[in-house]
Amino acid sequence: MKLTERQSDALSELINIAFARTGAALSELTGHRVVLNPPEVAVYRTEELSLALAKFVPGDVASIHQVFAGPVAGDALLLLNYAGAVHLTDLLTDGHKPSAYLDESAREVLTEVGNILLNACLGMFGNLLNVHVTFSVPRLHLETLDELIASTTTDKTEMHYALVIYTAFQIRDSSVKGFLVIVLSVGSLDRLIQEVDAWEAQQSK
Amino acid sequence: MNETSSKETLLNAAVLHWMHDLAAQGIVTTDSELNVVEWNHWMEEHTGKRSTEVIDRNLLDLFPELIERRLDRHYKWALEGQVRVLSQALHGYLIAMPAVSGEHGYSQMQQAVRVSPLRHEGRVIGTLTIVEDVTERVVREAELQAQLEDRSRLLSNEKLARNEAERANRLKDEFLATISHELRNPLNAIMGWAHMMRLGKLTPANVERAVETIYRNAKSQSQLVADLLDVSRIISGKLRLDVRTVDLIHIVNAAIDSIRPAADAKSIRLQTMLDPAAGPISGDADRLQQVVWNLLTNAVKFTPKGGRIQVKVHRVDSHVEILVSDSGVGISKEFLPYVFDRFRQADASTTRIHGGLGLGLSIVRQLVDLHGGTVTVQSEGEGKGATFTITLPFVGVISNNQESDGAQPAPNDEVVSFEGLPSLEGLKVLVVDDEADTRELISEVLRECGSEVVMSRSAAEALVALKEHRPDVLVSDLGMPDEDGYSLIMKIRALPSDQGGQIPAAALTAYARAEDRMRVLRSGFQFHLPKPIDSAELVTVVASLAGRAFKH
Numbered sequence: 001m002k003l004t005e006r007q008s009d010a011l012s013e014l015i016n017i018a019f020a021r022t023g024a025a026l027s028e029l030t031g032h033r034v035v036l037n038p039p040e041v042a043v044y045r046t047e048e049l050s051l052a053l054a055k056f057v058p059g060d061v062a063s064i065h066q067v068f069a070g071p072v073a074g075d076a077l078l079l080l081n082y083a084g085a086v087h088l089t090d091l092l093t094d095g096h097k098p099s100a101y102l103d104e105s106a107r108e109v110l111t112e113v114g115n116i117l118l119n120a121c122l123g124m125f126g127n128l129l130n131v132h133v134t135f136s137v138p139r140l141h142l143e144t145l146d147e148l149i150a151s152t153t154t155d156k157t158e159m160h161y162a163l164v165i166y167t168a169f170q171i172r173d174s175s176v177k178g179f180l181v182i183v184l185s186v187g188s189l190d191r192l193i194q195e196v197d198a199w200e201a202q203q204s205k
Numbered sequence: 206m207n208e209t210s211s212k213e214t215l216l217n218a219a220v221l222h223w224m225h226d227l228a229a230q231g232i233v234t235t236d237s238e239l240n241v242v243e244w245n246h247w248m249e250e251h252t253g254k255r256s257t258e259v260i261d262r263n264l265l266d267l268f269p270e271l272i273e274r275r276l277d278r279h280y281k282w283a284l285e286g287q288v289r290v291l292s293q294a295l296h297g298y299l300i301a302m303p304a305v306s307g308e309h310g311y312s313q314m315q316q317a318v319r320v321s322p323l324r325h326e327g328r329v330i331g332t333l334t335i336v337e338d339v340t341e342r343v344v345r346e347a348e349l350q351a352q353l354e355d356r357s358r359l360l361s362n363e364k365l366a367r368n369e370a371e372r373a374n375r376l377k378d379e380f381l382a383t384i385s386h387e388l389r390n391p392l393n394a395i396m397g398w399a400h401m402m403r404l405g406k407l408t409p410a411n412v413e414r415a416v417e418t419i420y421r422n423a424k425s426q427s428q429l430v431a432d433l434l435d436v437s438r439i440i441s442g443k444l445r446l447d448v449r450t451v452d453l454i455h456i457v458n459a460a461i462d463s464i465r466p467a468a469d470a471k472s473i474r475l476q477t478m479l480d481p482a483a484g485p486i487s488g489d490a491d492r493l494q495q496v497v498w499n500l501l502t503n504a505v506k507f508t509p510k511g512g513r514i515q516v517k518v519h520r521v522d523s524h525v526e527i528l529v530s531d532s533g534v535g536i537s538k539e540f541l542p543y544v545f546d547r548f549r550q551a552d553a554s555t556t557r558i559h560g561g562l563g564l565g566l567s568i569v570r571q572l573v574d575l576h577g578g579t580v581t582v583q584s585e586g587e588g589k590g591a592t593f594t595i596t597l598p599f600v601g602v603i604s605n606n607q608e609s610d611g612a613q614p615a616p617n618d619e620v621v622s623f624e625g626l627p628s629l630e631g632l633k634v635l636v637v638d639d640e641a642d643t644r645e646l647i648s649e650v651l652r653e654c655g656s657e658v659v660m661s662r663s664a665a666e667a668l669v670a671l672k673e674h675r676p677d678v679l680v681s682d683l684g685m686p687d688e689d690g691y692s693l694i695m696k697i698r699a700l701p702s703d704q705g706g707q708i709p710a711a712a713l714t715a716y717a718r719a720e721d722r723m724r725v726l727r728s729g730f731q732f733h734l735p736k737p738i739d740s741a742e743l744v745t746v747v748a749s750l751a752g753r754a755f756k757h
Contacts, residue, residue: 028275029295066288093294100353103346105339108292108317115290123287132327135288137319 007193008041010200014128015039015165015180018120025116026169030092035170036117039180046160046183050149053164053179057081062102063141063148064114068122070133072188074160075152076122078114079179082142085110088178091171102142111140121165121180128195152183161189231300231336237329239264239280248336251302251314268300283320283332291318293339300336309344376546387429391422432564435495439571446489446575447722453486453493453525453597454479457518460497464505471510480519486599492572493597499565500529500593507591508533524578525599530592536584544582545570573597626741627748629656634747635676636660637667637693638713639685643738647680647713650740651747664688668696671705678750679710680734680743683725690714694729709750713738 003011019036026034044052062085064078080088086099089106092113099106115138126133141148165180184192225232225245234243240263244256259267264280271277276299279289291299298316305314317339323331398415401407407415438444457479468475497516504514508531517528536544545566573580578597584590634656638644641662648658659674661667663685670676679697683690690712700706711732712725725733732746 089294099350100357103349104342105292105294105346108290109294112290112292112295115288119282119287119289123285132286134286134322134324137288137321138290 010196011041012039018124022117022120037168040166042164044162049162061145066118066138067136068133071131074184076118077181084176088176107140159186233334236331279320283322286322289320293317304340315340315343391426394422395419435568450485451488451490456494460494464501467505474513476515478517483518483520483525488576496569496572499569504531523599524596527595532590535587535589537587626744629654632656633676634678637681654744664693679708683714691728698729
C-alpha cells in the first residue's frame, strides 16, 4: 500500500495540526519555545519497518509505547535514539549540565512528552474518524529496534502497516530527531486513508 | 447474576478495598463530574484530609490550586479518554503535600502522577489518579549526577595534568639528548687535540692550532655549563641579583665588544644606536650584560653571512628599551609563542644546523623578569629576521652606599691578551690552591705580567709562606681539603698588620652565586673571582688589590 502524493500531503497537514498543539503544550510546560518540524509521512509494511528505521536510529532506541483500542486499533510509538532522548530531556528540564544517561526522572519526562504527542496525534485521528479510541498507560522502553518492533501487540495473522512520521523537536537552538510510528491493521489504515481523502476533498471545496 | 459472578464481584470489592488501604501511593477516584469517590489511606496520611472530609466534594473545589496551575486540563483530557502522565521534572507535584522528611531540601513532596479515565461500557464514568512520592529518588538522582560530574571533572583534570607531565617529560628527553650532544662536541675536539699533543708529534704551528682549538672548545663548554647552572638556579629560585646603579650603555657596549669577533667572522654588520640619556638604571650589571650578550649571540648565530644586526637603546617614558634586531632566519608563527620556553628549540632534530641548548632565551626572560622588565619578540616569519625588545623600568638613580658599577670595565673574555693589562712588576703574589693545574695556570698568568709568585698547596702552607715571603696580594681557592679558604682568611685577618693581617686578598670559587660572594666578602676577602679563571680579570683584580692602576 502506498500513499498518493495528495494523501500524503493531507495526512501531513493533519498531523501538523496535532504537532502544533503538542509544541504549544510543551512550550507552556517547559517555559521554552518548542516547535516540532513539519512531519514527513511514509507507509511501510511492518516487515520492512526495521530496515526502514535502522538507518535513522542505530543502536539502542528509547520508545514511548501506547496501545490503543477501539474501532481503530494498533500501537503508537515515539522513537528516539538514546543520545537524542538524553538530549531532549536535558533541553526540556533545564538540565544545567549534559547528562550521561536517562535516570528515572528523565524517563518519566520522556514518557510525559511521548504521551502528549501520541495523545495529540491519535486524538486527531479519533476526531477525524469520529471514533473513540482508548489508550493504555504509556510505557517507556529502552531496547534495540528489532526488540521493539517484535514487542508491538499486532496480531501476526493479519497484515499490518506502519505509518511512520518523521519529525524533529526544535528547542533552545537545538534539534532532536524523532519518529512517530503508528502500527495499524490494513483495515484500520484503509479506513484512515478514506477519511483523509474525505477531509482533503472537503478542504479543497 | 449467578452465584459465581456475584462471588467474584464481592471478592473484587474486598481486594480493591485492601489495595486502596495498603497502597504505598495516593489513589483518588472521581466520578465524571470530578466529585471525589475514593480517597485512600495514603492520601489521608499525607494531605491530612480525612476521606470523610473530601468524599462527594469536587476535586477542583477542594484544590483550587489545580486550576491556578492549569492542571485541571489533565482531568478534562482524562474525561475525554486520555491517559495523562505528569512527571516530577516538569510539574513538581499535583496536590501540595509536605515532604516526608525535609532533610533533603524539599519542603513539598515531589510527585509522579498518572491520571486515567475510568470507563464503563465505552463511556468515561470517572477518573483515577495515582500519586507517587518520588522525593527521595529525585534527591538520589541529583546526588548521583553531581558525583558523575565530579568524577568526569576529576578525570579531565587528571588527563590535563598527565598531558602536561608527558609534555614536560618529552621536553626533558629532548633536552638531555641535546645536552649530551652539545657537551660531547667540544669534548671531542679537546680530547683529540690533547691526545695528539701528548704524543708530541705536532709541529709548532699545529701545537698553536691545537691549543687554540682546545681553548675555544673548553670555552664554549664552559658557557654551556654556565647556562645550565643559571637555569638550575633560576628553577630553584636561588638566583639573586646584585642590584646597583648601572650604566646601561656601558653594559651594552661591553656585550657588543665581546661578540664583535664572532660577527666579524661572518661579515655581519653591527649597527648601534645608543641614546646616552637611557642610562643609568638599577640592575645587576653582570646579568644585564648576560642578557644582551645572549640576544646578540643568538642574533649572530641565526644571521647568515653578510647580514646585519642592529642594537638600539633608548628611553620610552618611564622605561628603557633595548632592541636587538637581525636580518636572520626569523621565527615561524608556530614557534613564536615558545621562543622563551626552557629547552625549546625550533628544530629539535638531531641534525640541527644551529647548536646550543636552547637555554639562552629562557635565561634572558627569567633575568629580565627578575629586573621587573619584559622581553618580547617580533618576527614577520621565517627568513624575515627577528626583533627582540627588552623593556626595563627606569627607576631613576638611587644613590646607595654602593659605588657605581658601570664604570668598571666588563670582562672582555674573547681574546686572551696580556697587552694593555696593568703591570704587576715588583709585586709578590701568594697563590693558594690544592689543585696543581689551577695553581700553575694562575702563577703562569701572573708571572707573565711581571709578578713574583709564591705557591701554596694548603691553608697551612699558606700561613707559613705569608710569614716567610711577605706577599703583597693573596689569591686563594675556597674549596680545599682539611682547611678551606674561609678558614685561612679568618686566621690571616686575626694576625696583626705587620704580620700580613691586612694583606689584600681575592677568593677563587666555582660557585658564583650572589650569596657565596657575600660570604666571601664577609669572611675577609676583598674580591671574588669566579672559576674558570679569566686571565685578564685575574690580572686586573690583582693589580687593583695592590693599588695599581691601568697602564695605558
